[in-house]
Amino acid sequence: MSGIAIGATMFAILLVLLVLRVHIGITMFIVGAGGYLTMMGGELPPFLNMLKNLAYARLSNYDLAVIPMFLLMGQFATHGGLSRALFRCVSSLVGHWRGGVAIASTGACAGFGAICGSSLATAATMGQVALPELKRYNYSGALATGALAAGGTLGILIPPSVPLVIYAVLTQESIGKLFMAAVLPGLIAMLGYMLVIRIIVTLKPEAGPAGPRVPLAEKLRSIANVTPVALIFLVVIVGIYGGWANPTEAASIGAAACGILAVVTGGMRGEGIRESVLGAAEATAMIFLVLLGADMLNTGLALTQMPVELANWVRDSGLSPLLVLTTILLIYVFLGCVMDALAMILLTIPIFYPMVMGLEFWGLTPDEKSIWFGILVLMVVEIGLVHPPVGMNIYIINKAAKDVPLTDTFRGVMPFLASDLMRITLLLFFPAISLYLVRTFGG
Amino acid sequence: MYSSVASLDAAAGLRDAEASPRGAPGIDADAGVQLEPGSIEHVAHPEALPHGPWGRRLYAASRASALMGGTLFMLLVGMSLVSIVGRKLFALPVPGDFEVLQMGAAVASATFFSYCQMVDGHVRVDFFTNWLPLRVRSLLDGIAALLMGTVALLIAWRTGVAAVASYESGEASLMLGWPGWVSIALIVPAFLLFATTSLYIAGRRFRVVAGGVQ
Amino acid sequence: QSDKVVTLRVHHFLPPSSNTQVKFLEPWCAKINAESGGRLKCQIYPAMQMGGTPPQLFDQAKDGVADIVWAVPGYQAGRFLVSEAFELPFMGVSGEKSSRALWTYATKNATAEYKGVRPLVFHVISGMALHTTTKQVRTMADLSGMKLRAPTRLATRMLTALGATPVPMPVPMVTESLAKGVIDGAMIPWEVVPAMKVQEVVKFHTETDPSMPLLSTTTFILAMNPAKYDSLPPELKQVIDANSGPEVSAWAGKIWDDATLTGRQAGVERKNTFYTVPAAEVSKWQRASESVTADWVKEVSAKGYDGQKLLAEAQALLKN
Ligand code: NA
Ligand code: NA
Numbered sequence: 009m010s011g012i013a014i015g016a017t018m019f020a021i022l023l024v025l026l027v028l029r030v031h032i033g034i035t036m037f038i039v040g041a042g043g044y045l046t047m048m049g050g051e052l053p054p055f056l057n058m059l060k061n062l063a064y065a066r067l068s069n070y071d072l073a074v075i076p077m078f079l080l081m082g083q084f085a086t087h088g089g090l091s092r093a094l095f096r097c098v099s100s101l102v103g104h105w106r107g108g109v110a111i112a113s114t115g116a117c118a119g120f121g122a123i124c125g126s127s128l129a130t131a132a133t134m135g136q137v138a139l140p141e142l143k144r145y146n147y148s149g150a151l152a153t154g155a156l157a158a159g160g161t162l163g164i165l166i167p168p169s170v171p172l173v174i175y176a177v178l179t180q181e182s183i184g185k186l187f188m189a190a191v192l193p194g195l196i197a198m199l200g201y202m203l204v205i206r207i208i209v210t211l212k213p214e215a216g217p218a219g220p221r222v223p224l225a226e227k228l229r230s231i232a233n234v235t236p237v238a239l240i241f242l243v244v245i246v247g248i249y250g251g252w253a254n255p256t257e258a259a260s261i262g263a264a265a266c267g268i269l270a271v272v273t274g275g276m277r278g279e280g281i282r283e284s285v286l287g288a289a290e291a292t293a294m295i296f297l298v299l300l301g302a303d304m305l306n307t308g309l310a311l312t313q314m315p316v317e318l319a320n321w322v323r324d325s326g327l328s329p330l331l332v333l334t335t336i337l338l339i340y341v342f343l344g345c346v347m348d349a350l351a352m353i354l355l356t357i358p359i360f361y362p363m364v365m366g367l368e369f370w371g372l373t374p375d376e377k378s379i380w381f382g383i384l385v386l387m388v389v390e391i392g393l394v395h396p397p398v399g400m401n402i403y404i405i406n407k408a409a410k411d412v413p414l415t416d417t418f419r420g421v422m423p424f425l426a427s428d429l430m431r432i433t434l435l436l437f438f439p440a441i442s443l444y445l446v447r448t449f450g451g
Numbered sequence: 452m453y454s455s456v457a458s459l460d461a462a463a464g465l466r467d468a469e470a471s472p473r474g475a476p477g478i479d480a481d482a483g484v485q486l487e488p489g490s491i492e493h494v495a496h497p498e499a500l501p502h503g504p505w506g507r508r509l510y511a512a513s514r515a516s517a518l519m520g521g522t523l524f525m526l527l528v529g530m531s532l533v534s535i536v537g538r539k540l541f542a543l544p545v546p547g548d549f550e551v552l553q554m555g556a557a558v559a560s561a562t563f564f565s566y567c568q569m570v571d572g573h574v575r576v577d578f579f580t581n582w583l584p585l586r587v588r589s590l591l592d593g594i595a596a597l598l599m600g601t602v603a604l605l606i607a608w609r610t611g612v613a614a615v616a617s618y619e620s621g622e623a624s625l626m627l628g629w630p631g632w633v634s635i636a637l638i639v640p641a642f643l644l645f646a647t648t649s650l651y652i653a654g655r656r657f658r659v660v661a662g663g664v665q
Numbered sequence: 666q667s668d669k670v671v672t673l674r675v676h677h678f679l680p681p682s683s684n685t686q687v688k689f690l691e692p693w694c695a696k697i698n699a700e701s702g703g704r705l706k707c708q709i710y711p712a713m714q715m716g717g718t719p720p721q722l723f724d725q726a727k728d729g730v731a732d733i734v735w736a737v738p739g740y741q742a743g744r745f746l747v748s749e750a751f752e753l754p755f756m757g758v759s760g761e762k763s764s765r766a767l768w769t770y771a772t773k774n775a776t777a778e779y780k781g782v783r784p785l786v787f788h789v790i791s792g793m794a795l796h797t798t799t800k801q802v803r804t805m806a807d808l809s810g811m812k813l814r815a816p817t818r819l820a821t822r823m824l825t826a827l828g829a830t831p832v833p834m835p836v837p838m839v840t841e842s843l844a845k846g847v848i849d850g851a852m853i854p855w856e857v858v859p860a861m862k863v864q865e866v867v868k869f870h871t872e873t874d875p876s877m878p879l880l881s882t883t884t885f886i887l888a889m890n891p892a893k894y895d896s897l898p899p900e901l902k903q904v905i906d907a908n909s910g911p912e913v914s915a916w917a918g919k920i921w922d923d924a925t926l927t928g929r930q931a932g933v934e935r936k937n938t939f940y941t942v943p944a945a946e947v948s949k950w951q952r953a954s955e956s957v958t959a960d961w962v963k964e965v966s967a968k969g970y971d972g973q974k975l976l977a978e979a980q981a982l983l984k985n
Binding site: 026027028029030031032033034037038056059060061062063064067068069070072073076077080252253256257260261263264267282285286288289290291292293294296297298300347348350351 | 514517518520521522524525527528529531532534535539549552553554556557559560561562563564566567568570572573574575576577579580588591592594595598599602605606609610612613616634635638642
């Protein structure tokens with residue numbers, strides 16, 4: 009059997025195990041181990057010896073330590089009421105516009121995303137805060153839940169972003185550069201969602217009535233309340249990119265700052281701290297188990313030489329690079345129907361990354377290409393969170409809204425999905441949007 | 452007892468947030484398919500309380516293990532802060548902060564696996580099988596938990612062997628000269644606990660299969 | 666049976682485009698392939714594709730995870746104390762000579778450390794220089810307080826002894842750290858300068874007088890799994906034997922001597938400022954680093970070796 013055939017068999021078995029409810033990390037591990045043993049001619053000792061270092065090598069990876077730290081940071085922010093302060097702030101500024109409360113929710117999601125690495129946490133937290141307000145001002149269920157489900161994805165589109173850390177670790181790319189590259193596309197995403205809300209309320213004014221105007225003094229107070237959040241974001245991002253802290257250190261600063269802020273201004277106490285730790289612990293374990301499985305899978309796949317052979321085949325096939333890339337992005341959209349963002353990245357990057365790196369795009373240098381592809385991947389896996397049938401953000405927001413039919417929420421996110429697709433197309437044809445900040449600030 | 456097992460069955464059944472050990476925020480049960488890192492809400496499938504005497508003990512042990520790991524992480528956060536401040540203001544970094552973080556993070560992260568297992572936080576795809584009868588799903592879930600336990604045991608065993616090899620080779624960390632085997636050995640108990648919780652969960656699922664509770 | 670093709674899995678941690686793969690492993694593999702009449706074949710896995718981390722490569726050869734590895738023993742600090750002699754400050758001469766001497770020294774004195782693998786090649790990477798961003802290093806006083814990336818455990822100690830603040834970090838992080846001012850400079854071999862584009866972020870290169878011993882070196886091993894070797898028929902064993910040993914080690918050392926020239930050219934083309942520390946000043950550095958050597962002797966002696974004798978032997982071999 010050729011390497012490609014063995015690799016393909018591995019993927020077939022992988023899909024079967026996934027469908028049979030085996031956990032994603034364990035599935036990857038088993039299939040990787042099977043491939044490894046096959047390639048080693050069924051000899052057990054090399055496998056057992058390779059396994060000796062698998063867990064410790066992965067868990068002691070310096071860069072990966074940022075993940076629990078960013079998760080802890082988001083947990084502290086949630087338990088310390090930072091989400092509420094953010095919503096109040098944006099709402100006091102734009103709430104009196106038509107559709108303003110929904111626009112404020114999107115802005116607050118972006119603000120929360122700037123200190124939280126996860127999309128679901130952003131959706132859930134902001135949902136709790138913003139949904140009651142949206143209801144109070146008689147926003148339509150579809151607009152309210154659609155805007156929040158889409159807004160939640162700003163949690164990963166705006167750095168810090170767990171999927172980008174995973175991408176960075178897999179491809180040896182710099183976390184700092186990827187975060188920097190994600191800033192403009194993340195802001196474009198936010199503006200896109202806000203624009204969608206404006207268009208909806210222009211077409212259907214009753215969907216998003218204006219809220220009350222807020223006196224200047226209160227505006228200023230609410231801005232003052234979120235200044236620490238802005239400072240934390242700046243310290244983390246500028247710290248990483250400016251080079252005076254590495255990502256792990258910057259994440260430490262962020263976690264400590266959010267923790268202190270939550271205790272001082274949010275009244276977080278022992279129970280809140282324990283809940284934060286347990287929440288971060290659980291999410292970390294979930295991510296790291298998939299990572300352990302992915303390590304085993306990738307080792308097995310490397311032995312089959314399938315990724316290299318596929319990449320060579322694509323490079324020599326004469327297919328247009330844009331066609332290849334578009335196909336890859338479409339595959340992500342389809343995978344997003346059944347898989348979560350992290351598993352998709354771990355499963356596919358070892359195959360797709362060498363392929364993309366072997367092709368020419370707009371004369372980008374290898375490093376630029378790798379950053380740009382990372383942002384594109386982030387954008388497409390994010391879509392999986394808000395499209396049927398299993399877009400997790402949709403369910404979270406819909407559940408939190410209690411009285412909105414699920415079909416309304418699905419209908420509600422469609423315009424936002426359209427803006428996602430337009431943004432991805434934009435980023436595909438104009439890599440400079442992703443690379444502008446990275447190029448401007450050296451690297 | 453059986454009714455609570457059934458009512459809180461892992462994947463697609465009802466999940467009573469009130470009865471969950473953590474009082475996790477309730478979310479749509481059928482949404483347990485797409486779990487994204489970092490979510491506080493993806494605690495979608497908490498195991499039922501009461502767990503029975505063994506279940507309660509295991510839950511308490513895994514929770515204590517995660518809290519210890521979390522405390523260690525917060526200490527590492529503190530060390531990073533001291534290191535940055537020292538380096539920036541006094542040109543005095545904490546010596547070997549890099550390697551202490553690596554060792555500490557490895558030990559701390561390992562403590563989280565069993566807790567995640569007890570609250571059923573490890574991610575899987577149940578989209579294709581939610582239509583199956585409970586007993587069939589429980590059988591599949593029991594097998595999945597057995598596989599997870601086997602992998603955890605395998606890793607615990609091999610990592611233990613690695614710790615012994617590291618001890619014998621006398622390798623030490625670059626800056627501080629700390630022996631390398633200690634932190635490797637410390638992740639072994641965490642994986643043993645992980646294996647135990649997996650086997651326990653497998654047992655629970657198989658009881659549903661045998662008991663035929665609907 | 667006897668004319669079956671044997672595929673050797675060769676594992677290393679650098680990219681496929683690295684000198685290691687292109688100039689060393691691929692030619693070596695081509696040679697054993699030709700000399701075995703095509704019966705020995707390599708499958709090279711770069712960039713840790715077979716799993717694990719660079720410090721674990723050595724054990725992968727020992728355990729048969731890979732058949733042949735190219736590894737840095739020094740990544741496991743404290744494990745390969747005896748052969749570390751060649752990483753002492755101002756020990757090395759040219760890569761070619763040092764590598765030949767290292768082979769002889771290690772196969773005689775460090776057999777306990779390398780038990781469990783079959784060493785094929787020992788070599789050092791020469792051409793270590795200081796590459797700095799903010800100021801040119803001319804004297805020891807210039808080094809005072811400078812944050813410099815150190816390549817090895819002993820180089821860390823040497824930089825401390827010279828008054829600098831050593832920052833150990835993996836090579837891939839060096840360029841960004843230099844660009845961002847996290848470090849003021851790096852002690853790295855010329856060979857990796859163009860690969861990491863270091864010449865674009867530094868302004869100054871400081872070398873030491875070529876008549877003096879090398880500032881510092883890093884030792885490497887090409888090691889084979891002994892069971893794999895034993896499984897080969899005698900005529901293939903002979904091919905492996907013919908492509909290992911002191912002369913092949915010297916050949917490997919020469920590869921990096923040549924790569925030094927190419928790497929240096931990158932700095933020249935960038936019009937960076939070069940400075941060669943004169944012999945008299947180098948002697949001062951050498952004296953200041955003597956404590957590092959003395960500490961090493963103590964450390965090795967504590968493990969039951971005659972540290973002083975080992976040092977003398979290494980020095981004698983390097984004089985040849
Ligand atoms: Na974020
Ligand atoms: Na989806």
